Amino acid sequence: MAKSKFEYVRNFETDDTCLRNCYIVVRLDGRNFHKFTEQHKFAKPNDNRALGLMSRSARSVMEELEDIVIAYGQSDEFSFVFKRTSTWFKRRASKLMTHVASHFDGRVVLYPSNRNLKDYLSWRQADCHVNNLYNTVFWTLVQKGGLTTAQAEERLKGTLAADKNEILFSEFNINYNTEPAVLKKGTTLIWEKRDETVTKCMKLPNAEEKEMTVTRSRRRVQAHHCDVIGEQFWEEHPDILEDDNC
Numbered sequence: 001m002a003k004s005k006f007e008y009v010r011n012f013e014t015d016d017t018c019l020r021n022c023y024i025v026v027r028l029d030g031r032n033f034h035k036f037t038e039q040h041k042f043a044k045p046n047d048n049r050a051l052g053l054m055s056r057s058a059r060s061v062m063e064e065l066e067d068i069v070i071a072y073g074q075s076d077e078f079s080f081v082f083k084r085t086s087t088w089f090k091r092r093a094s095k096l097m098t099h100v101a102s103h104f105d106g107r108v109v110l111y112p113s114n115r116n117l118k119d120y121l122s123w124r125q126a127d128c129h130v131n132n133l134y135n136t137v138f139w140t141l142v143q144k145g146g147l148t149t150a151q152a153e154e155r156l157k158g159t160l161a162a163d164k165n166e167i168l169f170s171e172f173n174i175n176y177n178t179e180p181a182v183l184k185k186g187t188t189l190i191w192e193k194r195d196e197t198v199t200k201c202m203k204l205p206n207a208e209e210k211e212m213t214v215t216r217s218r219r220r221v222q223a224h225h226c227d228v229i230g231e232q233f234w235e236e237h238p239d240i241l242e243d244d245n246c
């Protein structure tokens, strides 16, 4: 098509190509979910149906976009990590973000080293822990202890993690350690290889048919609710990250 005289407006677009060699993290966060969860009567502090829906949505994003190597979610947020060498949409930040997001606000952040990326995921998981412990005690004080939300807030002012654990244990007989891992650790989605055996009906040259078993390795998205702050997770899954010396 011939260029029109209006073509110059294209030059107003700024270059948002993501720096090479960096992991690209797209973090989505539900907009005004404080209100949204009230309006839709989500269970407090954690609604398992909503958490399941978030995980299933994230899983389908990951299955659709193969350059995502790991995804981590908690509360109303999910982070998707694109591999360092991804050339998806020529690494244009706005394209990447809008294709991952739907009703969520999103941001693109670049992490140049494995340490930085691990620290990013650790930061999100630490946030999950702090918020979930607080929310668990807060709503236990309200729902089981009969306090108003203002009284519960006052009661928890200045308390440390150990104090919160103690309130749960001594007053409500709840051991925080035995709370579901999905709530304490969030959800980590990664690709895992699984051997899959299928039976196939093969036609032999002499027109006879024969049943044969074929084993093939398939990549599947697997959900984990484990610690990603320590080294163990990374040692058990060495394929997620690429070498720092690329």
Ligand code: GTP
Pocket: 029, 030, 031, 032, 033, 034, 035, 037, 038, 042, 043, 044, 045, 046, 047, 048, 050, 051, 075, 076
């Ligand atoms: P913006 O992100 O700034 O638009 O505000 P926000 O209201 O979404 O708050 P933010 O992202 O900081 O926090 C998420 C909020 O979602 C929490 O404060 C809760 O109110 C709500 N939320 C997340 N998960 C659950 C859940 O499982 N149950 C309920 N009841 N609320 C939840």
Ligand code: MG
Pocket: 029, 030, 031, 032, 033, 034, 076
């Ligand atoms: Mg939000």
